[in-house]
Amino acid sequence: DSGVTQTPKHLITATGQRVTLRCSPRSGDLSVYWYQQSLDQGLQFLIQYYNGEERAKGNILERFSAQQFPDLHSELNLSSLELGDSALYFCASRSSGDGNSPLHFGNGTRLTVT
Amino acid sequence: DAKTTQPNSMESNEEEPVHLPCNHSTISGTDYIHWYRQLPSQGPEYVIHGLTSNVNNRMASLAIAEDRKSSTLILHRATLRDAAVYYCILRDRSGGSNYKLTFGKGTLLTVNP
Secondary structure (H helix, E strand, C coil), X not given: CXXXXXXXXXXXXXXXXXXXXXXXXXXXXXXXXXXXXXXXXXXEEEEEEECCEEEEECCCCCCEEEEECCCCCEEEEECCCCHHHCEEEEXXXXXXXXXXXXXXXXXXXXXXXX | CCXXXXXXXXXXXXXXXXXXXXXXXXXXXXXXXXXXXXXCCCCCEEEEEECCCCEEXXXXXXXXXXXXXXXXXXXCCCCHHHCEEEEEECEECHHHCCCEECCCCCEEEEEEC
């Protein structure tokens, strides 16, 4: 158990809808990362927060947004969903904000858009 | 940005050692080398990381070349549960950030009984 909790585990929704994925980092970790993994792609980095502030952005679509709250949990909002957004979404946390400490991943949210 | 190169796949037999190579010829002097693995239907799992010296933990050993342009993840006795995709990654400094870890395609390790 990595200590990172993601909810829900599975989500099925229709095109055009909006969903929110939630992540609780390991106790004490200030940094949260979001990754997307679809069948034909590897792990794609989406966005990173450190202590409530956005620190790095990857290939995140404009339809997607995220935030990290004062209690350090994070939410990833996906709107105007398309079939191609079906994927596993992983959250990871690390204790520091730099790029050299290990990432600890949750078990992901599997999103299916029909 | 520093990139890594790994073989697409490797095969091993159960209870034999496995050496998973990774090339990172453009690594920066301050970047750690990270290894993660991903079992089917699970999130990536941290395996080990190091800077210059060889590192050992309960899961694996990491051997880092003296010039740091390559490294090898060593599983001392492979088990069927070690079958996974293994990722060797460096900090991604693209976009002016020091904080990203970008995953490549990794090495798919198959362990034969």
